[in-house]
Amino acid sequence: MDAILSLNNVSKKFGNMPVLKGIDLDINKGDFVALLGSNGAGKTTLVKIMSALSSPSEGTVMVNGNDISKDQGSLRSLIGVISHETYLYNDLTAVENLRFFGQMYGIESKKLEVRINGLLEQVELVKRADDRVSTFSRGMKQRLSIARALLHEPSILFLDEPYTGLDQHAAHTFEKVLLELDPKDTTRLMITHDINRTYNMCDRVIILDKGSIVFDSLMSEVTSAEELRNIYLSHVGNNDTF
Numbered sequence: 001m002d003a004i005l006s007l008n009n010v011s012k013k014f015g016n017m018p019v020l021k022g023i024d025l026d027i028n029k030g031d032f033v034a035l036l037g038s039n040g041a042g043k044t045t046l047v048k049i050m051s052a053l054s055s056p057s058e059g060t061v062m063v064n065g066n067d068i069s070k071d072q073g074s075l076r077s078l079i080g081v082i083s084h085e086t087y088l089y090n091d092l093t094a095v096e097n098l099r100f101f102g103q104m105y106g107i108e109s110k111k112l113e114v115r116i117n118g119l120l121e122q123v124e125l126v127k128r129a130d131d132r133v134s135t136f137s138r139g140m141k142q143r144l145s146i147a148r149a150l151l152h153e154p155s156i157l158f159l160d161e162p163y164t165g166l167d168q169h170a171a172h173t174f175e176k177v178l179l180e181l182d183p184k185d186t187t188r189l190m191i192t193h194d195i196n197r198t199y200n201m202c203d204r205v206i207i208l209d210k211g212s213i214v215f216d217s218l219m220s221e222v223t224s225a226e227e228l229r230n231i232y233l234s235h236v237g238n239n240d241t242f
C-alpha cells in the first residue's frame with residue numbers, strides 16, 4: 001500500500017456541533033483527488049486537519065507513516081496549501097514574499113532565486129515582481145499564493161477552491177501548472193464545486209456530506225461529467241455544484 005496520507009476515525013466538533021464524523025481515508029502517492037460536497041459539508045475543516053492547520057477532536061492523521069500531531073514542523077514542509085487565505089504580506093513585494101517563504105522552508109539561496117524566477121514566470125507575474133502585494137488585484141494575489149505554495153516543491157498539495165478570483169486566462173494558466181506537476185513528486189487534493197473540471201482533471205473523487213464520506217471512486221469508474229453530476233446530486237441532493 002502506497003498511502004502518503006492516512007486518516008483513521010477522524011472526527012471534529014465545534015462546541016457540540018459535529019462537523020466531521022469518523023472519517024477513514026487513505027490517499028495514495030501521486031493521486032489527484034477531488035473533494036466535493038455542499039456548503040458546510042466539512043471540506044475545508046477536513047483539509048485544515050490534513051494539512052496540520054487544525055487538530056481533530058478524535059482520530060489520527062498520518063503523513064508518510066508519521067503521526068502529524070507529533071511532528072507538525074517537519075511534516076508541514078511536505079505540504080503546500082492554496083486557499084482563499086493567501087498568506088502573503090501586503091507590505092512586501094512579490095519577490096520579497098517568495099524569498100521570505102523560501103527562507104522559512106530552508107531553501108538554499110541560489111536555488112531559491114532560480115525557483116522564484118521560474119514560478120513568477122509560470123504564474124505570469126514577472127513584470128510585477130518588484131511591486132508591493134498591496135497594489136495587486138485579487139487574482140494577482142491568488143496567482144502569487146500559488147507560487148508561494150509550490151516554492152518548496154511540496155509532496156502533498158491541498159487546494160481549497162483554488163480558482164476563486166482567477167479570470168479565465170489565469171485559470172487556464174493555473175490548470176496547466178497543476179497538470180504539469182509530476183504525480184511521482186506531488187499528490188494533489190482539491191476542493192471544488194466544478195464538476196467538469198473535477199471530471200477532466202482528477203483521477204479520484206470523494207463526496208463529503210454532513211461530515212461523512214458518502215462516495216469515493218476512481219474517476220475511471222465514472223463514464224462522463226454528466227454521470228458525475230448525477231452521482232453528486234443523488235448523494236447531496238442539491239445543485240450548488242455546477
Ligand SMILES: Nc1ncnc2c1ncn2[C@@H]1O[C@H](COP(=O)(O)OP(=O)(O)OP(=O)(O)O)[C@@H](O)[C@H]1O
Binds near residue numbers: 014044046
Ligand atoms: N472555527 C469554527 N468554529 C465554529 N464552526 C466552524 C468553524 N469552522 C467551520 N465551522 C462550521 O463547520 C461546518 C463545516 O464548515 P466547512 O468550512 O468545513 O465547510 P465546507 O464544506 O468547506 O463549506 P464551503 O463549501 O461553504 O466552503 C460549518 O457549519 C461551519 O459553520
